[in-house]
């Protein structure tokens with residue numbers, strides 16, 4: 001597939017001085033080999049990230065605190081962070097909780113197009129967004145939403161990942177070419193904790209999600225109720241919440257419209273109108289006092305085709321790269337083994353990608369990205385799932401890899417995965433029925 005390659009790409013700026021930015025939390029304790037060098041590289045990568053306007057996933061208001069906080073609200077302290085999370089998110093206690101995850105509904109996307117969402121707009125005023133995960137993609141965000149832990153612990157590191165056991169590319173959404181979900185993602189989930197604590201815990205979504213790999217990895221332990229349309233899901237939630245407990249409702253149509261048509265499209269506006277009306281009806285039908293929380297896994301940017309590179313077709317990008325995992329906005333590059341005379345393949349790959357992509361990406365080697373806390377604390381077993389080189393795209397730029405990405409995925413208009421505010425900020429809308 002021929003991809004237009006931008007003509008002139010500015011050379012990368014000299015590394016910015018590693019002044020600590022007050023908005024960026026101190027790197028989490030991730031001891032890395034060659035600790036001093038990794039720390040310097042992490043500071044340089046994070047300074048680049050700040051320059052690109054990126055958000056860091058490790059702040060106080062983060063997506064992974066929603067379920068721990070809601071468990072605490074229900075009086076079931078199943079996650080050690082629950083009390084602190086509930087205080088930070090400002091949630092009351094409740095006997096009944098409904099948490100709605102609208103896939104792809106970024107806070108900035110919603111705010112910009114809130115004319116299509118009168119109900120959600122009324123909740124938006126006075127709300128404060130949360131920060132999603134790196135990468136800002138469904139599998140990663142769902143893993144963190146479900147467990148309260150970052151992808152450095154859940155191993156849910158992207159749309160696709162390299163399985164260190166086989167060296168092959170696996171897909172965390174369709175759950176193909178991977179070990180079983182319980183073997184891959186070993187962190188206990190909050191929903192399972194709630195169920196074990198005797199709280200009625202129900203997940204409402206499409207039938208095809210029942211027992212799917214991603215559901216098992218992120219949300220296992222809840223009783224699954226299949227319902228296809230939004231009205232049927234609202235009915236199901238209203239039914240299960242006659243009893244106290246927690247109901248989780250997933251809605252995927254906004255994300256789908258965004259991917260195919262862009263978040264500025266009429267189709268996206270129509271999808272937003274539908275979920276807005278559905279959620280207004282939901283809140284009306286729930287028992288008084290039910291705490292309803294609406295959030296999302298990530299937002300979206302519309303791709304700029306003039307800023308799209310092809311990882312396989314450009315020899316400067318292809319050299320030394322054995323496998324490209326991740327997605328076009330956030331890539332994990334797994335490099336070829338070192339050889340005599342070529343001891344630092346990852347360093348050379350990183351340097352070439354920096355040269356080619358310039359200001360359109362932040363490129364970091366594994367130790368630097370881990371040390372800078374992009375993935376939260378990283379377990380030893382998860383470390384090799386992180387690319388030898390990771391690439392976070394700026395603005396609306398992408399790098400595609402026709403070798404590992406489907407033809408259809410290369411045609412997507414709306415994309416996400418990187419660290420821009422449009423992708424990283426998700427709403428936290430709270431209303432009591």
Ligand SMILES: [Zn+2]
Pocket residue numbers: 103104137138255297298
């Ligand atoms: Zn998503």
